[in-house]
Amino acid sequence: MSLLSVIVPCYNEEESVALFYRELTKNDPFFKEKEIELELLYIDDGSKDGTVREVKKLIEQDPRVHIISFSRNFGKEAAMFAGLEKSRGDYVVMMDVDLQDPPSLLPEMFEYIWQGYDSVATRRVTRKGEPPIRSFFARRFYHLMKKISQTEMMDGARDYRLMTRQMVDAILSMREYNRFTKGIFGWVGFRTKWLEYENVERAKGETKWNFWKLLVYSIDGITAFSTAPLLIASFVGILFCVIAFLMIVFIIVRKLIFGDPVSGWPSLVCIILMTSGIQFFCTGILGQYLAKAYMEVKRRPIYLVKEEI
Ligand code: UDP
Numbered sequence: 001m002s003l004l005s006v007i008v009p010c011y012n013e014e015e016s017v018a019l020f021y022r023e024l025t026k027n028d029p030f031f032k033e034k035e036i037e038l039e040l041l042y043i044d045d046g047s048k049d050g051t052v053r054e055v056k057k058l059i060e061q062d063p064r065v066h067i068i069s070f071s072r073n074f075g076k077e078a079a080m081f082a083g084l085e086k087s088r089g090d091y092v093v094m095m096d097v098d099l100q101d102p103p104s105l106l107p108e109m110f111e112y113i114w115q116g117y118d119s120v121a122t123r124r125v126t127r128k129g130e131p132p133i134r135s136f137f138a139r140r141f142y143h144l145m146k147k148i149s150q151t152e153m154m155d156g157a158r159d160y161r162l163m164t165r166q167m168v169d170a171i172l173s174m175r176e177y178n179r180f181t182k183g184i185f186g187w188v189g190f191r192t193k194w195l196e197y198e199n200v201e202r203a204k205g206e207t208k209w210n211f212w213k214l215l216v217y218s219i220d221g222i223t224a225f226s227t228a229p230l231l232i233a234s235f236v237g238i239l240f241c242v243i244a245f246l247m248i249v250f251i252i253v254r255k256l257i258f259g260d261p262v263s264g265w266p267s268l269v270c271i272i273l274m275t276s277g278i279q280f281f282c283t284g285i286l287g288q289y290l291a292k293a294y295m296e297v298k299r300r301p302i303y304l305v306k307e308e309i
């Protein structure tokens with residue numbers, strides 16, 4: 001017998017909880033045949049609706065279901081981490097509760113694990129049903145990450161992933177406070193098989209992400225896995241020194257040889273505005289990293305549990 005832990009982060013998902021359970025347990029015959037025991041961990045990320053109530057209903061029917069309830073909303077990253085920490089399985093899989101990560105893919109994923117892969121990850125090849133601007137910026141983000149970070153990050157990668165205990169322990173050994181799981185998966189390495197599928201639209205409820213949250217998330221991702229932005233400041237500084245030097249030469253030559261009077265305050269104002277703008281921008285980048293370092297040294301817990309069944 002081997003144990004499979006299924007980690008499901010939920011934030012205000014009362015409509016999806018039971019639906020997900022029904023879809024997942026369609027795999028029961030497969031689990032039985034392959035002698036896989038199941039442990040289903042719903043991580044309630046401080047939901048304000050009836051999510052906890054719905055999960056408790058399931059717990060009464062099925063002892064394989066568990067809940068870990070946070071004291072407030074800590075975000076999906078924290079929920080996934082809590083799930084990994086609490087899981088006891090030989091295999092661990094993370095899934096969204098909204099059925100965008102089809103549980104019917106599990107048998108195929110297990111095939112690859114038995115073939116010797118350490119993890120089976122999924123990515124969607126289409127972004128059907130998603131707002132076009134979101135897709136556009138998501139693509140740009142992965143493109144940029146590929147350029148500035150040494151860590152491999154796959155475009156369209158979902159957090160839906162089946163892993164062996166060995167890989168889970170590797171991920172748990174990364175105790176950083178600013179967690180960006182998509183990067184962490186790549187960073188720990190191991191042999192990964194990628195499965196592709198068409199995007200599935202959310203079964204019930206609404207996405208918990210808006211444009212602003214995604215923007216902040218992508219900045220977190222960049223600063224967590226690349227220090228390239230810090231280089232920008234140095235390069236822009238050098239570039240401006242070169243421009244300044246050329247202009248000094250130009251102005252002196254013009255005055256001494258052609259006798260032109262020095263004129264033009266507008267150009268001066270433009271230059272001052274632009275350079276101070278760039279300086280603020282670079283200070284901002286610096287501030288991002290400083291803030292991250294500040295949060296890390298505080299060593300605050302990644303999540304707080306209110307209730308656990
Ligand atoms: N989620 C969470 N905490 C949050 C936001 C989302 O646990 O603060 C969960 C949510 O319940 C869902 C998963 O993360 O199971 C993915 O969220 P969503 O479907 O809203 O994201 P999208 O699919 O639009 O990227």
Ligand code: MG
Nearest residue numbers: 096098100202
């Ligand atoms: Mg979703």
